[in-house]
Amino acid sequence: MNNSFWRKLSTHGILILGTIFMSAPVWVAFMSSTHAADTLFREGLQYWFGGHFFETYNEVLFVEGGVMKKVTALEMLGNSMILGLGFAIGKVVISMSAAYAIVYFRFRLATPLFWVIFLTLLLPLEVRIVPSYEVVAGLGLLNTHTGLIVPLIASATGTFFFRQYFKSVPEELLEAARLDNAGPMRFLIDVLVPLSKTMIAAIMIIMFVVGWNQYLWPLIMTTEENSYTIVIGIKQIYQVLSEGGELPQFQKAFALTILAVLPPVLVVLVFQSWFVKGLVESEK
Amino acid sequence: MSTLTLSGINKRYDNGAHAVRGVDMEISDGELIVFVGPSGCGKSTLLRMVAGLENITEGEMKIDGVRINETSPADRDVAMVFQNYALYPHMTVFRNMAYGLSNRGMAASEIEAKVRETAAMLRIGDYLERKPAQLSGGQRQRVAMGRAIVRSPKLFLFDEPLSNLDAKLRVQMRIEIKRLQRELGVTSIYVTHDQTEAMTLADRLAVINEGKVEQMGSPMDLYSDPKTLFVASFIGSPHINLLPASFEAGQLQVGATALPGFEGLPEAVPLMLGIRPEHIAQHPEGGIEISVDLVEQLGADSLIYGAVSGFDSAEPEELCVRAGEALQLAPGERIKLNFEVDRAMVFRTDNGERLV
Known part of the structure; x- marks a missing residue:
């Protein structure tokens, strides 16, 4: 009894410490974003609510900011959303088709072709960033959503996951479908896609978060402010901070950070059950 | 309502394996043919060739006289029941059954009517909205059959459909399959490695061994008149008794005993004497003596197993006798046996050919 009490206490203590360790920076960022610029400048980071929540977030979301004063956080969120979704959907479609083939x-x-695809895991974007830039620039796709998404869309990991999954689908299903007069497209759409829907959901969620958090590629790709993604926007705000002669707008940077974290968190929370299901079980 | 003709069918795989060797077969309308043989004998390959799931390397296949070698599986108008049922796990029972019909462009109202009618026939009408995972093995089996029946195909193909069921259900489904096949009158091929299943279901039975049809005929023909050693040993439960023998000086030598009543057999060739357990009986002057090892009481009769005297004790030859319940024996007892000479069979051991 006593023993189990202390054990419980210690395990919970460790868990609570871990939780605090993980979430404290987010809390500090959020609290700091609700204060005025001069409070932050004078007193440093804030640990409790200030009175400027609506003011800061309203300004960040709806008033054009940045170096050129041409983009709002809302637009940047929009760009990030397009990148995240395009990235996730594109990757699923491409890797599923590749695995199907x-x-x-x-x-x-x-x-051998599969292993070549798999080998591209060893060549992340960072390695091929100069030629990729050259190609995208040559096609005139700089500062476009297409240019942002397409070079990142092929996914060896996704192809690998789908390949392994398809290999575990009993061959008789394909044979039954052939006898049922279902051609290759029919089989893909009527049988394979529904069977892999949890798998698709899991990959989509992961890829959405990865796409949303892309930094290096959008940084190089986008030169105009209205193509910025929210992650780039944060970086730009800091740049303004160090350059301008006015009071640093730390609260805006914090607000942008919070805004940038929100959508991926929501996606993961909402689709969590699907996500876990997709990774753990399969309906066969 | 169809006939199927196979002539000179061969299957060779790219790796050189010769799975099916020159099969000729004529299956008439409404017949239930069973392919039976040990695993790996090519019976499933042959069935899959009929379905169109495997290419035909050589030979010609015809349904109702029309060559179908190059016809796609869907256009052959055959339906197949798979060993693991191969139901679409994400579709309801209804959709599983309707899928093939809607892919063939049948009207929704007609599909509805056909599926309901078939489901009623198979007594799965209450489960139409369930998914396969929510059904028991027997119910899944019925759905798999329903999916085949609902299309009213020219041919039913069954690929060991009962092997995933427990023994009791297997017997039940076996009877049901037979009944349905009679009712529907659809020409069917049924593949199994279980000879009881084969015997009970078949109109005609094709015993397949190493890619060749060893013998084809009605179950009783194959049982009482096997043409080869393989067929004799494969058909029948308990197995036929096989004793190595040779023909010397006008008598059949089995171990140390000479048995009279055989004539005109080749000498100096290893032979095999085959006697069914029910054709042996105790007889005070019988030529064969066994010492009883084991008695299996089956109720109506009992099976007596024993080692035949006159053979090297290092390689004893077992004999099984089916005896009435009157015969009560204890292990270790020696009995003399007689067998009906005209029902005994003699095979050549080297090529399996039946001589008597």
């Missing part, structure tokens, strides 16, 4: 169609060199 590799698993279900007998063509020459299917297995």
